[in-house]
Amino acid sequence: DSGVTQTPKHLITATGQRVTLRCSPRSGDLSVYWYQQSLDQGLQFLIQYYNGEERAKGNILERFSAQQFPDLHSELNLSSLELGDSALYFCASSPGQRTDTQYFGPGTRLTVL
Amino acid sequence: QQQVKQSPQSLIVQKGGISIINCAYENTAFDYFPWYQQFPGKGPALLIAIRPDVSEKKEGRFTISFNKSAKQFSLHIMDSQPGDSATYFCAASSLTNTGNQFYFGTGTSLTVIP
Numbered sequence: 302d303s304g305v306t307q308t309p310k311h312l313i314t315a316t317g318q319r320v321t322l323r324c325s326p327r328s329g330d331l332s333v334y335w336y337q338q339s340l341d342q343g344l345q346f347l348i349q350y351y352n353g354e355e356r357a358k359g360n361i362l363e364r365f366s367a368q369q370f371p372d373l374h375s376e377l378n379l380s381s382l383e384l385g386d387s388a389l390y391f392c393a394s395s396p397g398q399r400t401d402t403q404y405f406g407p408g409t410r411l412t413v414l
Numbered sequence: 415q416q417q418v419k420q421s422p423q424s425l426i427v428q429k430g431g432i433s434i435i436n437c438a439y440e441n442t443a444f445d446y447f448p449w450y451q452q453f454p455g456k457g458p459a460l461l462i463a464i465r466p467d468v469s470e471k472k473e474g475r476f477t478i479s480f481n482k483s484a485k486q487f488s489l490h491i492m493d494s495q496p497g498d499s500a501t502y503f504c505a506a507s508s509l510t511n512t513g514n515q516f517y518f519g520t521g522t523s524l525t526v527i528p
Contacts, residue, residue, distance in 0.1 A: 303459070344521070346517065346518070349513045391457050398514075399513065403460065405457030407456060408456075
């Protein structure tokens with residue numbers, strides 16, 4: 302158990318809808334990272350937050366947004382969902398903003414029908 | 415464009431054998447190279463990592479070999495065990511002034527046959 306929690310575990314929704322994925326980092330970790338894992342794209346870095354502020358941005362679509370709250374939990378919002386958004390979404394946390402080791406959560410499996 | 419290229423896609427090894435997974439990168443700004451192990455239904459977990467100032471790092475049965483001039487690094491699993499059967503991802507990261515951006519390889523599915 303990495304200490305990172307993600308909810309929900311599974312999410313099934315329809316195209317065009319909007320969903321919110323939630324992540325609670327390990328106790329004491331200030332950085333949160335979001336990743337998308339799909340069969341054809343592998344593990345793709347989406348975005349990093351550190352202590353409430355955006356720090357690094359990867360291949361995140363404009364339909365997706367994230368934020369980190371004062372209690373350090375983070376939410377990833379996915380809107381106007383498409384079939385291709387079906388994937389596993391992982392959150393990871395680390396102590397600092399430039400820290401090597403990331404601890405991954407168990408993921409949220411999103412299915413868009 | 416894939417920043418980190420990983421091969422092979424899948425690997426089958428006999429118990430006790432050596433598993434070797436290779437990765438290559440282009441961006442010389444990368445300064446941290448971790449390997450992650452992922453079991454079905456779980457998130458990736460850090461296995462071992464290396465920085466470009468050393469050519470090899472060993473932790474138990476796991477060794478990273480790093481060739482800076484060739485921009486390649488590899489994971490060697492000695493005395494492979496059935497419990498090592500998992501998907502392995504290499505990654506590369508550059509530490510900027512503000513944060514980390516990680517790039518992952520496409521993964522190698524390792525099966526160790528008893």
